[in-house]
Amino acid sequence: SQELEQSPQSLIVQEGKNLTINCTSSKTLYGLYWYKQKYGEGLIFLMMLQKGGEEKSHEKITAKLDEKKQQSSLHITASQPSHAGIYLCGAGPRIQGAQKLVFGQGTRLTINP
Amino acid sequence: EAEVAQSPRYKITEKSQAVAFWCDPISGHATLYWYRQILGQGPELLVQFQDESVVDDSQLPKDRFSAERLKGVDSTLKIQPAELGDSAMYLCASSLAGGAGNEQFFGPGTRLTVL
Numbered sequence: 277s278q279e280l281e282q283s284p285q286s287l288i289v290q291e292g293k294n295l296t297i298n299c300t301s302s303k304t305l306y307g308l309y310w311y312k313q314k315y316g317e318g319l320i321f322l323m324m325l326q327k328g329g330e331e332k333s334h335e336k337i338t339a340k341l342d343e344k345k346q347q348s349s350l351h352i353t354a355s356q357p358s359h360a361g362i363y364l365c366g367a368g369p370r371i372q373g374a375q376k377l378v379f380g381q382g383t384r385l386t387i388n389p
Numbered sequence: 390e391a392e393v394a395q396s397p398r399y400k401i402t403e404k405s406q407a408v409a410f411w412c413d414p415i416s417g418h419a420t421l422y423w424y425r426q427i428l429g430q431g432p433e434l435l436v437q438f439q440d441e442s443v444v445d446d447s448q449l450p451k452d453r454f455s456a457e458r459l460k461g462v463d464s465t466l467k468i469q470p471a472e473l474g475d476s477a478m479y480l481c482a483s484s485l486a487g488g489a490g491n492e493q494f495f496g497p498g499t500r501l502t503v504l
Contacts, residue, residue, distance in 0.1 A: 309492065318393075318480060318495040319432070364431050375420065375484065375491060376445055379431025
């Protein structure tokens with residue numbers, strides 16, 4: 277079965293600094309999803325990557341999928357307090373019609389003012 | 390903006406009692422998922438529905454958990470009897486279809502505490 281490992285598990289950065297969260301898969305990724313979760317709440321969809329080398333950006337958040345499709349990174353530029361939360365990567369299977377997502381354990385991001 | 394609705398948001402129960410959670414997906418979404426998230430971990434799928442049919446319930450503890458989506462719209466997840474280890478966040482999600490590339494939209498979750 278597919279497993280996702282996120283690093284680091286927790287991250288504390290000063291407001292305004294850049295940061296990167298990594299997600300490594302034990303198998304080829306056919307669909308990689310990034311979600312953000314505020315403590316005690318549901319998940320908010322950020323971005324989805326499917327193609328090797330693909331890169332997507334939304335506001336100050338950029339996500340990339342490597343060429344081999346086994347690793348993804350999430351980069352936040354000039355971090356703000358609103359970026360604080362838990363970031364989760366999720367992988368979908370190759371099989372159509374069975375879109376169970378397997379998630380990493382999450383990265384807890386704290387932004388210090 | 391359309392959202393996935395869940396109730397209750399919080400539930401405290403004693404072990405051996407029965408509990409039920411409700412989910413109303415985004416209108417028109419054929420696929421509905423129930424995930425369980427233990428504190429400090431990522432969500433894990435319990436059951437996936439395509440319309441009213443179960444697609445995947447391989448991780449659902451069927452001796453105590455049951456799920457239904459009778460009319461292919463809203464869904465109920467039940468635990469009977471609840472055990473201490475069931476304390477977790479229960480998340481419902483929906484998507485237009487179950488294929489690759491269909492993003493899942495999550496509800497706010499139900500936090501269950503079993504005493």
